[in-house]
Amino acid sequence: MSSRRNFLQKISFSAAALPFMSLKDTAPAAVEKNYDGPVLRVAIMGLGSYGTRVAEAMQQCTKAKLVGVISGTLSKIAAWQARYNIPAKNCYNYENFDAVKDNPDIDAIYVITPNALHKEQVIRVAKAGKHAICEKPMAVNAADAQQMVDACKKANVKLLIGYRMHFEPKTLEVIRMRKAGEFGAIRFFQGLSGFVIGDPSQWRMNKALSGGGAMMDIGIYSINGARYMTGEDPVWVTAQETKTNPAKFKDGLDETIQFQMGFPSGAVASCLSTYNMNFLDKFYLNGEKGFAEMQPSTGYGPIEGKTHKGPLTQPHITHQTLQMDGMAALILENKQPVVPVDGEEGVKDMKIIDAIFEAIKTGNKVSLSWQK
Template sequence: DAVYVITPNALHNDQVIRVAKAGKHVICEKPMALNAKEGSEMIAACKKANVKLLVGYRMHFEPKTLEIIRMRNEGEFGKIMFFQGLCGFRIGDPNQWRLNKQLAGGGSMMDIGIYAINGARYMVGEDPVWVTAQETKTNPEKFKDGVDETIQFQMGFPGGAVASCLSTYNMNYLDRFFLSAEKGFAELQPSTGYGPIRGRTSKGELNQAHVAHQTVQMDEMADIILGGKQSIIPVDGEEGLKDLKIIDAIYSAVKTGKKVNLKL
């Protein structure tokens, strides 16, 4: 019924298009492609073949995450003011594909950083309208040209909220989302790890039962593919494309040192 593409980032574009031409629905790991141009090509190919394209956003089905989104949608936090997303770990084997520019398309941003980008969007509940970004590299031998070690980035949202995020391959114990609003707060820590997600808000601890992320992701995606179900947070190709446009803008901001405006 469907093919799940979990290969290195540089292979996604070609493989997804080949799967679509074969008439199969596609689930593609994130980031969906190396850049927004490739992502757009994948979306067009799937539309032409009349197959569905989903992106492997497992956190979009995680119970504590969805509870915070429910509370925000019902106005329990009031106006959203600020989001912080810290995502990182110290990467091991220097020869792995994730540290190869040709295969990965970048460094930490193309792996762990996308969680902060996507998390900011679903926690704030809006798409950003600008980004700024700064890169830090302490080990250029391990993190070669075009492979980012650490990037700090900021995003502004139309409702006035600002996000401050960190993506790194050089620091452990960074897995936290924090949302500050006029009437309360929400925190997830760990926020994206494979073990139990822990969360609390200004109203107390979140006690939704832990679920195996991939199990619920695949169950829900099967319903989307077979039954046309709509997920609370989108997981389609257009969702993946938005994150790619933001990544493109972050890399541009790193190079130029300037704020980059976004139209998603």
């Protein structure tokens, strides 16, 4: 399974049908069918293809409910109102959504817009007194990401990042096995993340909006995956960039990056991020006593994998359904996930991306420090 962009490239629905495609065949009901507790009321900002995917998945949630929308396109707002029964008072555009501070019927806003817009929009959400959920990467660099964290702390609201894999059952089983020592000391991680990007005019190929190329889109999966699979944060990175089509991948838009990371334990990682190769969605974890292999490892699912003990057989539930219910539990009940999804987690990934770009620019090994 490829990334969400690759998936959307290949489906054959028309542009008109895409915003409301049915996901019922891949969205079984969440586990807690008889849940009778508080519900997180969410507005989605950015009504594109991934916003649609989240909205459809939320129809199966028990702890989170879609109640509002924020968009610059009036026709999308009208269509979402009709489909999801959203009242007019919960509909905003990008200019007036600060008024949500006076709307007690919205608890949180999920920002699903181009990367470069996240910082300003999340800070505005925080100033409006609403919890912020931000799609990854959370910003275009670590400095901007830290400003987002600081703004949410100042406003006393939560900032969560859209790490759906942190709630995925097979992924969590591998993490459980690693924590239980079933792999022994971790020695090596490999992460392969890539697909051939399509339309060159899309915002992801505009550095001003994306902040970069493949690394800011698909490469972050291997970065974050290396961290939750090994259970460590890297202390150094090295990286090399390959560009075969400079006309398409202009300055600041990376096509293919190979990068390596070293961890405090001595474990190492070798990863690939690319917009020029399909069928790359694989994690491999090697320990002194065993291994885990996942392919696909981060696609929409079902995730497939095995360890030295046999196949991973945990059930598939739509990732965004699990994510939104898990985030609702975190916000409403302070129930912490196995792997953090807070803003600080997102800042770490951005620091690693910054270091990778620095390593490419200088040709040097770049050290990372996690002291506050």
